[in-house]
Amino acid sequence: MTLKTICIIDDDPIYQLITKKIIEKSHLFSQRQSFTDGFDALHFFREEKSIPDIILLDIEMPAMDGWDFLDEFCELKKSFDKKIYIYIISSSIAKEDIEKASTYGCICGFISKPINLEKLTKIANS
């Protein structure tokens, strides 16, 4: 089984650091990328013409938040002949956010922080 590539989009540097350490220790993914902003991520995907298999997306971000990112990304995704799994990773436990997430067809799941090995393993096996 080939390992999947993963991408983290979150503005919290500490979270990024923590998630990076967990991913490294898990050895579940072949490649790992991280962006602090939706703009940067979209820009990168367009330039490199490559998208990771799994995206872990935060909602609350300055400049471009998770929802805005999803609006553009779902369009962009169509040009890639590839199954992409997007997970919303949020500290929010608000019902509204979970409901809103379910309206986006390209979202696989809504996962509350903190992220841990167990949750990561589930994501990798999806």
Place this chain on the structure above:
Amino acid sequence: MNTEKKITPYSSWFLSRPKTSGILVFLFIFAILDLAVMLRYQVLKKSETNEMTIALNIVEQNIEQSLKNSYATTIGLALTIDDNGEPKNFQAVGRQLLNSNNFIDAVQLVPNGVIKYTYPMTGNEAATNFNILKSPVHRGAALKAIASKKMYYVGPVELKQGGLGIVGRLPVYKKDKFWGFSAVIIKFSRFVKSTGIETFHNQNFYFQFSKRNIETQKEEFFLPGPQDFKSKLYKSVSIPEGDWKLYVIRKNDLQIIKSLTPIFLLAMLMASICGVFVISFLKRPSQLQNQVKIQTDKLLKNELFFKSIFEHAGLGITHTNSIKGNFIDANDKFCELIGYTQEEIKKITFMMITHPDDLDADLKKMELLKEGKLGGFSLEKRYFHKKGTIIWVNITVTPLWEKDEMPNTHMTIVEDITKRKEYEFALVNSQNNIESLINTIDGIVWEGYPDKPGVTFISKKSEAILGYKSEEWLENEDFWYNHMHPEDRDWVTAQTSEYSKKRTPHVLEYRMIDKSGNTVWLQDIVSIFVENDNSIKFRGILIDITQNKQFELELNNTLNLVTQQNKRLLDFSYIVSHNLRSHTSNIQSLATLIEESDDETEKTELLALLKSVSDTLHKTMDNLNEVVSIQTQVNPVIESLELQPVISKTLEILSNQIKSSKAKIINNVPGSVTVNYNPAYLDSVILNFILNAVRYHHPERNPVIELNSYEEKEYIVLEIKDNGIGIDLKKNGKKLFGMYKTFTNNPESKGIGLFISKNQIDTMQGKVTVESEINVGTTFKIYFKK
């Protein structure tokens, strides 16, 4: 006296027959005048006859004179004859004789009947040697002269020498022996001239001259003019010397009548005028007499008529003494009405049977009537029936005295209106019931027409609800409009007219101002009634819904409050779920990583991270604490604060940032502006917004920040306008004032400043609005409640 009496029947006979009298007068006068005319006629006729006789005599005398002259001439001529029977100096004597007798044309001597001597000869030659005794024309006459031995005239005959003439012959005897004739020849025309007939030619008569023919015995006429005059008036004389007859004849019998005709006509005219005058003169009294008769008849009829009206009328009629008030007469209907007999009625006065409550009004009107101030009156009043029951009547009183007379009696027509009154009372009763019912309805019941201003009915509840009596409302056509809340007037009138156009019932809720100036909320439930003539009528009820409205308002306020609270709560849940949880989850993750790590270096690194997370958590907790303290502070200290010093202080605090960003601050806030605010909040709010304006400046230009202040309704507004990067309000408007909501990558952006400011402003019952355009600038307006 006696004669007068005798005359009267005749005169009245004439007076009553104007035409006959007129004709009689005409005939009488005409007869008298005719008599006069007749007399005049007689006189004229007589004078004419006299004239004729005189003329005849004159002419006769003239003729006789002529004949005498002729006779003298023949004698003179005969004297020329000598004894031998021979004439001597015939020529000279003849000439002499002719000269002295110029009417004789010629003289002749005719010895033995044969014309031998003629003077003058000239013109008479043809007669010489003419034997007259052998001439049939002259023979008879010649023999008659011989026989009578007198001069005898022949003719007028056709003379031998030509022309008509007469010849007078005197038989001459010489020695008692017939010698011959001495003759004169006179032309007939000359003879006529000598008679003087011509001088009468202009008269109303003419002359005729005739001779009986000896042989035929027929009368022959010789003068011009009609010969058939025997029927006319004439006179005549016979002249034996020539067996002639002279006539004088009236030319025209009618002449006199003609001359009398104008007089006759005048007489007729005069008689006619007199007749006509008499007729017209006599006719007038007779016309008057007729008129009197007609009037009398009419009066009689009227009297009967009125009597029958009086007695059989469906109405009571009385004849009353106006001074004493007693009944003089009353008809059966009236008696029946009040239950008295005719006899009884005449003993009572109208005052006795009139209800005491109505008597004053009746007497007052009677007084006015008597004073002449009323020409009559009508009155509704009550009578007492003999049995004591009350009868309602309508009386109509008419005075029976003339204007300049003293009041004496009057006539009263009495109509029984008891039934009508009963209905009226019943109607009023039921109306009162309905009205009292309407007045108990807990709302102002009203009625009106769309095309008429004002209302026609307002129930008494108006006073209870608006403090205005129904009368005050009804008196003022514009009451409704004037007492409506100024903000509601336009839309309510617009809606009402639209509904009335569509004829749809409707319910409107609007405000009116009551008498004490308070606003009253009313619900107007309006029904529309279509009348018979297709016009419409509004009926409505105004219900006081002020309390409901207040509840509604309070409810709305509460709802707003709850909604706001809810939103804050939600924000809080976000803060809790995101900001706090993000930190705690990081702590959780770090703890797990530290736990699982064997590497000491890694552990130290993770512990450092853990500390930084706990610091951030602490800061967040501090911020939350601040927000909570704002939100939970029920009555923060409020002071009257001048804006200007606060702004100056803020600019001083921010002087470094302003200097480094090269920002230009334009402060237009007047020094006098003061607001009632919590001092700490005011500092915080002004600092936050100015800092925001400086912080989010446009990278390509130096920031310009303009501060303005003005009043808007119940607020004092502070306007902070910048030329910065702007905010996409469409995208981020909702997030603008949320906690930890940032939408720039500015590292200083914490998403807490505006959130706190907004909370502080809300607590001070103010508000904040924003206008912005990306890359142009943003304007925040902070509203401070006055």
